[in-house]
Amino acid sequence: MLRRVFVAGASVGLSAVTRAQPRKKIVVGFVAWWPAGMEKDYVPRLRKGLAAYGYVEPQTLELMVTFAGGDAGVTCDATKRMVMAGVDVIVVTATPAATIVKEETQTTQTPVVMAPVSDPLATGLVQSIARPGGNLTGMSMAGPDLSGKRLQVLRDIMPKLEVLAFVGSNRDSNSKTFAASLERAAAQAGVKLIVRMVDSPEQIDDALMVDLKRAGVQALNIQPIFVGQHVKVVETATRAGLPTTSDFPPFADAGSLFTYGLDGRVCAERAAYFIDRIVKGTKPADLPIELPTQFTLVVNRKAAAHFGLTLPQSVLAQADEIIE
Structure with a gap:
């Protein structure tokens, strides 16, 4: 299994962190x-990360958690409550939520x-990678262009692939970046x-699948913003006879052919590093x-068998996880 490693900026390696015991109880908001x-999937990883730095409920930690279900109003209200409660730090996942949280703080x-967002620089959430400016810091999914690698793996599995579809969200400012990279x-x-x-996950329905199949589409790449609705999305595509791929491992767990990318759950745990630095005085x-x-x-052998596909040894040899 590969270790998930992050670097600060483009070339600065991670340094060892001294996990000193905290001196006070901290309050952390989590808006997903x-x-x-x-x-x-996410909150236990955040708790685990914080525990490594000595922040444990209820003695030295209080968590305020909201999972917004893609609702901007819920995200906004939750952020306002956390700000009024005087939280020390807010952890946020996904660009749409981060945009709202930035505005409300x-x-x-x-x-x-x-923890994380797709590309905070391209979307204006931060001023630079090395010195973010403002009150936001954290982790980005932007790095090497993964679209080429993902497409290579798909073609290894489906050598006769001629037409691929990308399904993205109109509500995420990173959608155009994802689409352009895959193009x-x-x-x-x-x-x-x-x-x-699409404007909502509900629009990834049987009618859309019929439309895509009429256009000759043989497989789908699903934007990772739909994690959370991934089970329904993957089931809908599978019912239509269309294999899916994406970034986040939960898609593979739900029946996608494979996923290749960053595991957002790891980022929830890694957020503790930033929280510890901030509460000890470092500015975001x-x-x-x-x-x-x-x-x-992550490759799904069961999904491949469902579509009558064989996972080549070259793909299996690269896999960090194989779902049987």
Whole structure:
């Protein structure tokens, strides 16, 4: 299994951290864009990370947690409650939520840790990777272009792939970045790419699948913003006979052919490093954004068998996890 490693900026390695025992009880808010059903995947990892630094409920830690289910109003209200409660730090996942949290913390400058977002620089959440400025720091999914690697693995499994679809969200400012990256990779590979943007996960339905199949689509790449609705999305595509791929491992758990990318659950645990630095006096503006350098390939042998596909040894040899 590959270790998930982050670097600060483009080239600065992680230094050893001295885990001193905290001197006071801290209050941490956690605002996730995902639905409540994913709380069990993320909150325990945050608790685990904080415990390593000596922050344990109820003695030295209080958590305020909201999983917003993709609802901007819920995200906004939760952030306001946390700010009014005087939390020390707010941890946030996904660009749409981070954008709202940034706006709601401008007056108080409450520190915010992104864990993670897709590309905080491209979306204007931070001023730079090395010196974020403002009150936000944390982790970015932006790093090496993963679209080419993901497409390569898919073509290894489906050598006759000619038409691929990307399904993204109109509500995420990173969607165009995801689509453009995949368009470049597809053009280089000689694969036709069809892009479909939706306003909500509910629009990834049987009718959309029929439309894509009529266009000759043979497989789907799903934007990771739909994690949380991944089970329904994957089931809908599978029912239509379309294999899916994405970034986050939960998609593979739900029946995607494979996933390749960053594991957001690891980021929830890593957020503790930033929280500890901030409560001990370091300003978010001075904490470089961490970029991932290693990623996880999860392949689903059962899903491959369902579609009559064989996972080649070259793919299995690269896999960090194989779902039987």
